[in-house]
Amino acid sequence: xxxxxxxxxxxxxxxxxxxxxxxxxxxxxxxxxxxxxxxxxxxxxxxxxxxxxxxxxxxxxxxxxxxxxxxxxxxxxxxxxxxxxxxxxxxxxxxxxxxxxxxxxxxxxxxxxxxxxxxxxxxxxxxxxxxxxxxxxxxxxxxxxxxxxxxxxxxxxxxxxxxxxxxxxxxxxxxxxxxxxxxxxxxxxxxxxxxxxxxxxxxxxxxxxxxxxxxxxxxxxxxxxxxxxxxxxxxxxxxxxxxxxxxxxxxxxxxxxxxxxxx
Numbered sequence: 001x002x003x004x005x006x007x008x009x010x011x012x013x014x015x016x017x018x019x020x021x022x023x024x025x026x027x028x029x030x031x032x033x034x035x036x037x038x039x040x041x042x043x044x045x046x047x048x049x050x051x052x053x054x055x056x057x058x059x060x061x062x063x064x065x066x067x068x069x070x071x072x073x074x075x076x077x078x079x080x081x082x083x084x085x086x087x088x089x090x091x092x093x094x095x096x097x098x099x100x101x102x103x104x105x106x107x108x109x110x111x112x113x114x115x116x117x118x119x120x121x122x123x124x125x126x127x128x129x130x131x132x133x134x135x136x137x138x139x140x141x142x143x144x145x146x147x148x149x150x151x152x153x154x155x156x157x158x159x160x161x162x163x164x165x166x167x168x169x170x171x172x173x174x175x176x177x178x179x180x181x182x183x184x185x186x187x188x189x190x191x192x193x194x195x196x197x198x199x200x201x202x203x204x205x206x207x208x209x210x211x212x213x214x215x216x217x218x219x220x221x222x223x224x225x226x227x228x229x230x231x232x233x234x235x236x237x238x239x240x241x242x243x244x245x246x247x248x249x250x251x252x253x254x255x256x257x258x259x260x261x262x263x
Contacts, residue, residue: 013233015233015236015237020064021192021236023067024065024069025196026071026195028224028227030222031225034223045225046091050091050095053070056227057142066140067143067189067190069143071205073114077147092123092126093126096129104133107140108140109135109139111131111189113143113145116147119146127144143189150206151209154210156185157183158180161175180210191215192211192212193244194216195208199220214246220234
């Protein structure tokens with residue numbers, strides 16, 4: 001059982017508790033390679049990766065991160081071998097079933113984004129039960145991206161807005177960034193402050209393309225089954241070492257920039 005980190009213990013580890021990211025998103029990559037590198041079938045890596053999910057969800061809850069989004073299964077993942085996909089669906093259902101009590105105990109709210117209707121009926125049912133049961137929890141919001149495609153999410157938002165215009169509920173001139181954001185699956189959730197990708201791959205893989213416009217990105221060579229508390233803390237340290245400017249010059253640097261330009 002993990003001991004709840006105190007503000008003092010976080011500070012000792014080089015992390016300012018007052019500057020934690022509000023929302024962390026993770027592309028959980030490398031399960032299959034982790035297993036194959038050890039002579040196992042790919043699904044064994046996914047089983048071990050489930051333990052990393054538990055560890056990071058629990059730690060996020062304990063240290064005070066408010067939102068955690070996990071890329072669990074992409075739309076493109078349906079193209080994997082049928083046996084692997086079937087095993088992944090069984091693993092997902094088992095996770096939802098066995099973790100529900102823990103989510104309630106730890107005040108975790110579960111949400112899901114993606115084309116859920118493509119999931120097996122029993123998985124859809126388990127998701128519905130978990131989402132409904134945890135909907136009043138306030139400690140940590142965990143969003144699972146399942147059968148998810150960011151491009152399709154944006155296209156669906158455009159279709160929703162087009163129908164509003166067609167019905168006369170909206171005029172094109174009123175369409176703003178906020179209009180689009182409110183039409184996405186993540187409506188009501190703040191954009192990620194930090195995006196972590198494991199396994200060393202340097203790409204977004206069609207994940208939260210709209211939402212990560214100004215997100216800090218952290219890439220680690222660690223494969224997801226090996227990504228636990230220590231690796232998570234290192235990502236948070238790296239995040240806090242960066243200056244987030246959102247395209248602006250801050251902290252008096254505007255004058256310095258003008259002086260450099262003049263010279």
